[in-house]
Amino acid sequence: MSRIIMGIESSCDETGVGLVRLHDDGTVELLADEVASSVEQHARFGGVVPEVASRAHLEAMVPTTERAFEKAGLALSDVDAIAVTAGPGLAGALLVGVSAAKAYATALDVPLYGVNHLAGHIAVDTLQHGPLPAPCLALLVSGGHTQLLRVDDIASGITELGSTVDDAAGEAYDKVARVLGLPYPGGPPIDKAAKNGDPAAIAFPRGMTGPRDAKNDFSFSGLKTSVARWVEGATRRGEEIPVDDVAASFQEAVADVLTMKAVRAAKEQGIGTIVISGGVAANSRLSSLAAERCAAAGIELRVPRPRLCTDNGAMIAALGAHVVAAKLPTTPLDFSANPALPVNVVSLS
Amino acid sequence: MLVLAIDTSTPAVTAGVVAVDESGVETRGDRVTVDPRAHGELIMPHALAADEAAGVSLKDLDAIVAGVGPGPFTGLRAGMATAAALGHALGLPVYPVCSLDAIAADVAAGETAFLVLTDARRREVYWAAYDASGHRTEGPAVQRPADLETDVKVAAGDGAVLYAGVLDVRPIEPRFPSPAGLVKAARAELLAKEPPAPLTPLYLRRPDAAEPSAPKRVTTP
Ligand SMILES: [Zn+2]
Numbered sequence: 001m002s003r004i005i006m007g008i009e010s011s012c013d014e015t016g017v018g019l020v021r022l023h024d025d026g027t028v029e030l031l032a033d034e035v036a037s038s039v040e041q042h043a044r045f046g047g048v049v050p051e052v053a054s055r056a057h058l059e060a061m062v063p064t065t066e067r068a069f070e071k072a073g074l075a076l077s078d079v080d081a082i083a084v085t086a087g088p089g090l091a092g093a094l095l096v097g098v099s100a101a102k103a104y105a106t107a108l109d110v111p112l113y114g115v116n117h118l119a120g121h122i123a124v125d126t127l128q129h130g131p132l133p134a135p136c137l138a139l140l141v142s143g144g145h146t147q148l149l150r151v152d153d154i155a156s157g158i159t160e161l162g163s164t165v166d167d168a169a170g171e172a173y174d175k176v177a178r179v180l181g182l183p184y185p186g187g188p189p190i191d192k193a194a195k196n197g198d199p200a201a202i203a204f205p206r207g208m209t210g211p212r213d214a215k216n217d218f219s220f221s222g223l224k225t226s227v228a229r230w231v232e233g234a235t236r237r238g239e240e241i242p243v244d245d246v247a248a249s250f251q252e253a254v255a256d257v258l259t260m261k262a263v264r265a266a267k268e269q270g271i272g273t274i275v276i277s278g279g280v281a282a283n284s285r286l287s288s289l290a291a292e293r294c295a296a297a298g299i300e301l302r303v304p305r306p307r308l309c310t311d312n313g314a315m316i317a318a319l320g321a322h323v324v325a326a327k328l329p330t331t332p333l334d335f336s337a338n339p340a341l342p343v344n345v346v347s348l349s
Numbered sequence: 350m351l352v353l354a355i356d357t358s359t360p361a362v363t364a365g366v367v368a369v370d371e372s373g374v375e376t377r378g379d380r381v382t383v384d385p386r387a388h389g390e391l392i393m394p395h396a397l398a399a400d401e402a403a404g405v406s407l408k409d410l411d412a413i414v415a416g417v418g419p420g421p422f423t424g425l426r427a428g429m430a431t432a433a434a435l436g437h438a439l440g441l442p443v444y445p446v447c448s449l450d451a452i453a454a455d456v457a458a459g460e461t462a463f464l465v466l467t468d469a470r471r472r473e474v475y476w477a478a479y480d481a482s483g484h485r486t487e488g489p490a491v492q493r494p495a496d497l498e499t500d501v502k503v504a505a506g507d508g509a510v511l512y513a514g515v516l517d518v519r520p521i522e523p524r525f526p527s528p529a530g531l532v533k534a535a536r537a538e539l540l541a542k543e544p545p546a547p548l549t550p551l552y553l554r555r556p557d558a559a560e561p562s563a564p565k566r567v568t569t570p
Contacts, residue, residue, distance in 0.1 A: 044560050051422060051556035058426050058550065062437045076438055092423045095389045099430035102393040107407055107438035232566060333397070336390045 003080035004031070005324060006068075006104070007317025008061075010097030011089025011117045012144060013038045013053045015060035017068040018314030019079075020127065022321040030127045032072035033307070033314035036060035043184045047174060048143075054092035061100045068313065079108055083320025086114030086331070086348050087341030089144070094337035102333055114331040114348040115319050116158075116341055117311075118145060121277040123154050123322055124315035125304045133300075137161075137271045139262040141286070142278030142310075143170030143185065146258075148216045148265055149343060151275075154319070155326035160343050161265055162216025165208070169254055169280050172220035176250050179228045180243050190247045191283050197248030199285075202230060204253040209260075216265055223253055255286045263293045273300045282306035323347045350411035351377070352539060353399070353435070354528035357392055357428030358420025358448035359467050359507060360385035364395035365528020366403035366410075369539055376529045378402025383525070388427035396431065399528070413441050414535045416448035416526050418551040419475040419489050420467070425550055433548055444535040444545045449477040449489050449506070451526035454533035456483065456505050464501050464518065466494075466508030474508040475553065491553040 002023045009016035019032040038056035042048050069076060084101030087094060098114065105112035122138045134157075138149040146164040151157065167175070170187060177186025182193065204226055207219035227250050234241055266274050276290055287303050294301040308314065329349040338348075350370070356363040365379030380395040380402065400406060415432035418425045436443035449465040456463060460481055466474045469491050477488030478501060494512040502518055509520040523530070538545065 045558050046560075049556055049558040052558060054422065054426060055550075055552070055556065058430055058433075061430060062433050065434075065437065092426070095423060096426050096430045099389055099392065099427045100434040103431045103434035104438050106393055106397060107435050334390050334394045336387075 003324065004074060004078050005317045005321045006079045006082045007313040007315065007320050008082065008084040008097045008101045009117070009120070009311055009313045009316045010057045010093050011085045011087070012093060012311055013042060013048045013056070014311040015057045015064050016311060016313030016316070017064045018312060018317035019068055019072045019074060020314065020317040020321050022325055026325050027130065028126050028318050028321040030314055031074070032068040033312055034064050034068040034071060035312050036064045039185065046178055046184050048090070050090045050092055053090060054096060057093055057096035061096060076108060079110055081111045081113065081320060081324050083113040083115045083316050083323065085117045085120065085316050086335065087117065087338035089117055089339060091337065091339045094339060098337045106333065111330040112333065113320050113323050114335050115316060115323060116343060116346050118147065118343045119154065119158055119346045120315035120319040122149070122151055122275055123319035124308045125275050125277060125302050126154070126322070127314060127318050128304050128308060129302050132275070133273045135271050136273040136275055137262060137266045137269065138275045138277065139258060140278045141169045141258060141276065141280035143174065144168055145278060146218050146220070147343065148262060150269060150271070155322040155328060156346055158343055158346055162214060162218065162261070164218040164220060166219050166221035167224060169218070169220055169258065172224045172254065173280070175224045176227050179231050180241065180246060187280060187283060190251060191285070193244045193247035194251045194285060197242070197244030197246070199248040199252035201242065201245035202249040204249050206253055206257045209257060216261060218257065218261070220254070223250070251283070251285050255283070255289045258286060259290045259293050262290070263297050263299065266299055267297060273302060275302045277304055277309050279310045281309040319346070350539065351405060351409055352412045352414055352532050353396060353410050354414045354531035355392060355396060355428045355432045356416030356448055356451065356526045356531055357388040357424045358416045358418045359525045361525035362388050362391045362395055363526060363528060364392060364399045366399050366405060367528050367532040369532050369536055371540065374529050374532050374536065377405070379528045385424060388424035392428050392431050407435070407439055410439065410441060412539055413443045414446055414531045414539070415443055415548060416451055416531055417445040417549060418448055419469070419491060419553045420448060421470050422552060429548060429550055442545045443548050444538055445548050446531050446534045447477070447489060447551060448526050449475065450485060450534040451530040452506050452523055453477070453479045453483050453485065455523045455527055455530035456521065458483070461503055462486070462501050463521065464499065464504040464509070466504050466506045466512065468508050468511055474512060476508065489551060489553065
């Protein structure tokens, strides 16, 4: 008998409620994916303001849930299990989703699973491309995370190979956008400007690629500073800033390092599949360069469609479905959200 | 009617099942823990424990009453999100109550006006003023205790204990909202079976956030 899993996400600035059907053969089908975003309220601050995000989550939680059930044509009583993001993320934001999830699970008398947001970004790909081959390699890139992960089992076997030592890739996009006078969030406007620019116009540094640097770690702080320095220099010389060229050259540096490291790690570990997910996965240069390099290396590339890559409830529902299918223990009702939940903890028990 | 009362606006994590009718309110079971960091962990388990102590299940409830603050933001939302989701899932009305009114409802009837003060952190208090019959006459507001100009010398709430010296007030019970106090504060609406007002938190403060200035220079001029 198939089961309905509800997923609740509130780790950053999106309130997400997703519904999926876990079929007996282990496949997971997307039924609803409703998101309420507070991104516009953060725009003038140039980054997510935790208190603003938390307030928006509380306001949006029940209405977003109602919309998800309406879209799926289901009643709350149809739910068989609930998964909620337990971390990592903003403490106050996580608390809203976790509190609501505990209440829904108790009132509906169904099992509750506190799950890992990062693992959700990988699990979401199964909604589009089917079961994940084991092992596979995941590159998570967003405003909050930049990580290279080995996935042996989506429900219980995730190992971090490397992560950023400073800024997340998406953060670098936001900061460079500000330097260039482009709006927040920086990903889409930089991607758009880059399309008209020359990626080879300026040789920006490739962080953490020296012979002594940790192979699987990333650094974007130096790149961001170097873009700012270049722009300041040009301004001082009275030159007009070639925004398109700067954007293209910056984007090339980001995509180059991310894809080079992901493909190298996959080859070294003998892994035949790379999944790229997270908000930055929607970046056109990242996906085209990844496709090129994966094809050259004989590696299968899986990138969920942009809607699934950004934070949403469907990814948490999908991960919950895999945790349910693996018959893992439920999470006790008195658990607390963990803003620094490590990626190897896929579900709390 | 049976009401589940929830409040997380103070360091107390408060849940209780209260029976209410024309003759008054009666607490059937409650569970309260004073721990300002445990709201998210404990409020739902406490609501269940209160049900158990009362010998009822969630399905026996007729309504929910939730304290909507004012209260330090993060903890306050744990109780409100819990109440909102329970109300949705159980199909129950959720009645918002100013948490200071819930404290006031438990102040023994007397002959003097009084204040209710709770800890707003950052050396401020949330406060409201009440007349001798317990009706709110001023507030709720948030202020530094030293800036609070009042002749009232009697105050309930944990803020009264914390700042008794600064304020020159005599602290009286209770310190935190109780399930019975929450239900008393919503009693008229509950018994009239009025549709509840929107479940909106009383934040009283704007979020801390500054709009960015021009990007910092990274080169020396
Ligand atoms: Zn994310």
